Amino acid sequence: MKTKSLRELTDLLGKEGVLYQPEDLLLYEYDGSVERARPDCVVFPRSTDDVVRIVRLAKQDRVALVGRGAGTGLSGGALAREGGIVVSFARMNRILEIDVENQRARVEPGVVNADLSLSVADSGLHFAPDPSSQKACTIGGNVAENSGGPHTLAYGVTTNHVLGLQVVLPSSEILQLGSAPVDPPGLDLTGVFVGSEGTFGLVTEITLRLTPLPEAVSTLLAVYDSVDDATETVAEITSCGITPAACEMMDGWTLRAVEDYVHAGFPVDAAAVLLIDVDGLREVVEEEAQAVADLCAAHQARSVRLARDASERDLLWKGRKNAFGAAGRVSPSYYTQDGVIPRTKLPATLRRIEEIGRKYKLAIGNVFHAGDGNLHPIILFDQRDNQQFRDAVRAADEIIEFCIAAGGSITGEHGVGMEKDRLMPLLFSEADLDLMKRVRGVFNPDNLLNPGKIFPTSKGCGEIYVRAQPILARPSG
Amino acid sequence: MIMAATAVSESLGSIIGPENVITDTEWLRAYRLRTSTPKLVLRPGSEREIVEIVRFAAAEKLSLVPAGARSKLAMNIPVHAHDIALDMTRLDRVVAYDADDLTLSVQPGLPLSRLAGILGERGQFLPLAVAFENRASVGGTIASGMDSPLRQLYGTARDYVLGMEFVTGDGQLVKSGGRVVKNVSGYDLHKLMIGSFGSLGVITRINFRTFPATGSMRGFVSSAHSALEVAGMRQRIAQSPLRPLTIEMADPTAVELLWGNTIRSAANGNWALLVTFAGSEKVLGRYEREVRHLAGSHEMELLDEKKAAAALSRVREFAPLALESSAQTVIVKMSVLPSRLAPQLDEAARVCQGYELRWAALARGIGVIYFALLPSAQDEETRDRVNRALCELFEATEGRGGNFTVPWCPEEWNADVFRRKTTRNDLEQMRKIKRVFDPNGVFACGVDIP
Numbered sequence: 001m002k003t004k005s006l007r008e009l010t011d012l013l014g015k016e017g018v019l020y021q022p023e024d025l026l027l028y029e030y031d032g033s034v035e036r037a038r039p040d041c042v043v044f045p046r047s048t049d050d051v052v053r054i055v056r057l058a059k060q061d062r063v064a065l066v067g068r069g070a071g072t073g074l075s076g077g078a079l080a081r082e083g084g085i086v087v088s089f090a091r092m093n094r095i096l097e098i099d100v101e102n103q104r105a106r107v108e109p110g111v112v113n114a115d116l117s118l119s120v121a122d123s124g125l126h127f128a129p130d131p132s133s134q135k136a137c138t139i140g141g142n143v144a145e146n147s148g149g150p151h152t153l154a155y156g157v158t159t160n161h162v163l164g165l166q167v168v169l170p171s172s173e174i175l176q177l178g179s180a181p182v183d184p185p186g187l188d189l190t191g192v193f194v195g196s197e198g199t200f201g202l203v204t205e206i207t208l209r210l211t212p213l214p215e216a217v218s219t220l221l222a223v224y225d226s227v228d229d230a231t232e233t234v235a236e237i238t239s240c241g242i243t244p245a246a247c248e249m250m251d252g253w254t255l256r257a258v259e260d261y262v263h264a265g266f267p268v269d270a271a272a273v274l275l276i277d278v279d280g281l282r283e284v285v286e287e288e289a290q291a292v293a294d295l296c297a298a299h300q301a302r303s304v305r306l307a308r309d310a311s312e313r314d315l316l317w318k319g320r321k322n323a324f325g326a327a328g329r330v331s332p333s334y335y336t337q338d339g340v341i342p343r344t345k346l347p348a349t350l351r352r353i354e355e356i357g358r359k360y361k362l363a364i365g366n367v368f369h370a371g372d373g374n375l376h377p378i379i380l381f382d383q384r385d386n387q388q389f390r391d392a393v394r395a396a397d398e399i400i401e402f403c404i405a406a407g408g409s410i411t412g413e414h415g416v417g418m419e420k421d422r423l424m425p426l427l428f429s430e431a432d433l434d435l436m437k438r439v440r441g442v443f444n445p446d447n448l449l450n451p452g453k454i455f456p457t458s459k460g461c462g463e464i465y466v467r468a469q470p471i472l473a474r475p476s477g
Numbered sequence: 478m479i480m481a482a483t484a485v486s487e488s489l490g491s492i493i494g495p496e497n498v499i500t501d502t503e504w505l506r507a508y509r510l511r512t513s514t515p516k517l518v519l520r521p522g523s524e525r526e527i528v529e530i531v532r533f534a535a536a537e538k539l540s541l542v543p544a545g546a547r548s549k550l551a552m553n554i555p556v557h558a559h560d561i562a563l564d565m566t567r568l569d570r571v572v573a574y575d576a577d578d579l580t581l582s583v584q585p586g587l588p589l590s591r592l593a594g595i596l597g598e599r600g601q602f603l604p605l606a607v608a609f610e611n612r613a614s615v616g617g618t619i620a621s622g623m624d625s626p627l628r629q630l631y632g633t634a635r636d637y638v639l640g641m642e643f644v645t646g647d648g649q650l651v652k653s654g655g656r657v658v659k660n661v662s663g664y665d666l667h668k669l670m671i672g673s674f675g676s677l678g679v680i681t682r683i684n685f686r687t688f689p690a691t692g693s694m695r696g697f698v699s700s701a702h703s704a705l706e707v708a709g710m711r712q713r714i715a716q717s718p719l720r721p722l723t724i725e726m727a728d729p730t731a732v733e734l735l736w737g738n739t740i741r742s743a744a745n746g747n748w749a750l751l752v753t754f755a756g757s758e759k760v761l762g763r764y765e766r767e768v769r770h771l772a773g774s775h776e777m778e779l780l781d782e783k784k785a786a787a788a789l790s791r792v793r794e795f796a797p798l799a800l801e802s803s804a805q806t807v808i809v810k811m812s813v814l815p816s817r818l819a820p821q822l823d824e825a826a827r828v829c830q831g832y833e834l835r836w837a838a839l840a841r842g843i844g845v846i847y848f849a850l851l852p853s854a855q856d857e858e859t860r861d862r863v864n865r866a867l868c869e870l871f872e873a874t875e876g877r878g879g880n881f882t883v884p885w886c887p888e889e890w891n892a893d894v895f896r897r898k899t900t901r902n903d904l905e906q907m908r909k910i911k912r913v914f915d916p917n918g919v920f921a922c923g924v925d926i927p
Contacts, residue, residue, distance in 0.1 A: 191668030215718035241689025
């Protein structure tokens with residue numbers, strides 16, 4: 001990047017608003033994925049006007065721009081794959097408006113997901129999407145990736161809660177998409193913008209729908225001696241028409257790692273557990289909790305325990321949300337995938353993952369959103385062993401190929417980013433991808449925003465690519 | 478049209494079979510959209526045939542409009558003259574129904590009523606309780622973006638369409654999304670297709686998330702003297718732990734239009750609030766106690782399942798009922814924040830009173846108002862009063878951050894004025910999207926706001 005450009009950015013944002021020394025950029029080489037890429041500089045705008053000026057400078061110098069929230073993403077979405085400027089929204093973190101009566105909020109992109117829920121809890125509301133990284137991840141990042149989380153089974157993912165966006169396009173034009181009232185006229189630009197992984201524009205304000213907190217919540221822990229019994233229970237719950245607020249599964253390996261770390265009271269000798277939340281009106285919760293417990297028992301659950309109170313419920317969920325951190329404590333490296341399958345295919349898929357682990361002699365733990373068929377197999381390997389690393393990538397690819405063959409998808413909530421771009425042709429035809437690229441061109445005609453993401457680069461589909469230095473991955477969704 | 482009409486018919490007949498090319502004038506009139514009557518109706522039987530038709534149309538500079546069951550041709554759709562109506566009713570199959578997974582994939586020509594029967598056999602449903610439900614096709618419903626009273630609990634098609642396949646204006650069969658309930662692979666292009674009136678492509682397949690049928694249903698009707706009072710009840714329910722299936726408000730004229738004298742408590746010249754719930758008897762008992770409490774001193778009538786379903790089916794059909802009640806009906810859709818429902822309704826009533834126009838309003842609790850102007854005459858003076866009223870309503874809505882469209886007006890009336898007046902700054906992006914999907918201008922419907 002030109003010295004002149006850095007000087008102009010510093011003039012614009014002040015010294016504290018620009019990082020460009022190599023040691024300062026190290027942190028921004030990473031997100032929560034196994035990818036890395038170093039930007040030329042990192043800037044910290046404080047307002048939409050700052051963003052507009054940054055975009056003008058970048059456009060003038062034809063430098064790539066990459067938006068970044070907290071860097072917790074799991075697909076390399078916030079990494080500057082082709083260098084350029086990382087636009088960190090860490091200082092655009094104000095909650096601009098809370099409208100309790102209409103259950104709306106207007107926020108800047110750097111607001112941390114959990115902070116918004118905490119700030120409206122006294123009004124009986126929350127922001128429903130709850131990625132595992134919700135204590136760190138930002139709402140701007142959630143919008144870019146269309147993030148999910150355990151409770152999106154009943155409440156939907158980010159796109160179901162976004163009503164409007166203010167965005168800055170690479171042309172430096174400010175666009176208002178959607179509106180606080182529902183049903184803005186014309187095409188659903190907000191809908192297509194959410195989940196575009198920072199390739200359409202830089203989001204500078206987000207209008208959100210807030211959701212009432214449920215009157216009652218019951219958390220059940222069903223313990224199994226067989227993974228098949230656990231997965232068959234999930235399929236049965238779905239087909240019986242019960243939609244729990246969350247339905248998560250952890251296998252035996254994960255349970256032991258989590259228990260050692262969090263001490264949540266998980267049975268370390270079990271083959272799998274299901275962690276299930278039902279919520280709503282007290283009467284509904286009583287009925288559904290009983291129905292779920294009966295289904296678990298009918299599928300040979302060894303025990304079904306109801307969390308006694310909020311503190312026990314919080315502890316169980318803390319265990320689930322720290323499962324990936326727990327994996328990091330017992331293995332030098334791990335690689336997490338994000339495939340999705342139809343829920344009825346869970347038993348067969350888990351069996352296939354076990355076979356793949358045996359084939360490559362790799363331990364694979366499973367912790368995932370069972371209720372919506374969103375898998376997160378954790379493949380353990382040693383980063384110092386290149387063969388193990390290659391095998392881990394091959395194993396992950398085979399899992400994803402199985403998901404696709406089962407009628408599923410390559411990513412349920414982590415995004416494509418630079419991690420799964422090469423897998424896109426397994427799911428989409430050339431014509432599909434071409435149309436997507438042309439839609440990107442409507443907003444981002446010169447591909448200045450987050451280049452090198454989503455679409456396959458020159459690497460052939462299915463080609464195994466070995467990263468120079470695999471690193472430890474971070475918590476998953 | 479470059480080729481002679483007979484040559485066009487023959488060429489297209491060779492693609493889809495001559496029996497599926499309709500040129501009979503009487504038939505063509507049945508496909509008239511606004512002021513445009515097509516010169517041909519084509520009835521393709523496969524995606525491949527649609528691809529070939531679109532490519533042929535692009536090469537011959539013909540324009541086309543996809544049509545389903547033709548239940549919504551009277552809508553105020555931005556369209557220019559078109560050559561071909563693409564009748565999609567032969568593509569009426571359920572392609573895949575994984576009931577245990579609660580996912581479904583259908584062709585667009587499938588009638589909604591037939592689909593409801595198929596889902597009902599497995600104890601499931603789609604919350605598409607939309608106007609013209611007994612006639613409409615799935616594709617037409619999605620392409621027109623019709624909403625349903627059930628959106629209070631289930632959201633709109635945007636929330637439960639998982640993916641789509643469609644043919645773009647350059648004759649490419651493409652897909653977006655998938656058939657699983659959670660998926661962030663690639664851009665959600667199918668969201669653009671919902672409510673786009675066939676301006677971007679011909680939908681050939683729609684993937685849905687289905688829902689388990691609700692338990693027993695009950696309805697509660699409460700009446701009050703003003704919009705403010707029923708809106709107050711709405712607000713109290715929305716802020717309670719209750720999770721209603723629907724919350725709908727109707728003014729006295731709408732009450733008469735919807736239910737006549739069939740609901741005793743509403744037949745008193747008052748505003749009415751209809752709320753429906755579902756669940757077990759125990760759950761419904763709780764709802765009844767809570768709603769009675771929240772209604773306060775207002776009269777409240779409990780509707781059993783049959784009555785509640787009947788009341789809701791009339792709410793669903795508000796637009797057709799309003800259209801039937803006057804030859805010159807104009808229906809305006811205004812969306813506002815829920816807290817603004819009452820002031821917006823009062824403002825709209827004041828405007829209509831000023832212009833001596835009869836009106837009826839149905840408002841969804843989430844902040845959508847269907848406001849029907851029901852003029853009694855067709856003369857120039859009446860039309861002028863309606864136009865002036867519409868302009869005031871437009872200002873009153875957009876000026877306060879709301880959204881305003883005119884989904885229905887007589888075809889000879891020019892409601893384009895609102896398209897030109899809108900202050901939205903995303904229209905140019907919409908037009909660019911249209912050019913990407915339809916570079917040759919094959920699809921006659923535009924993306925300008927109706």
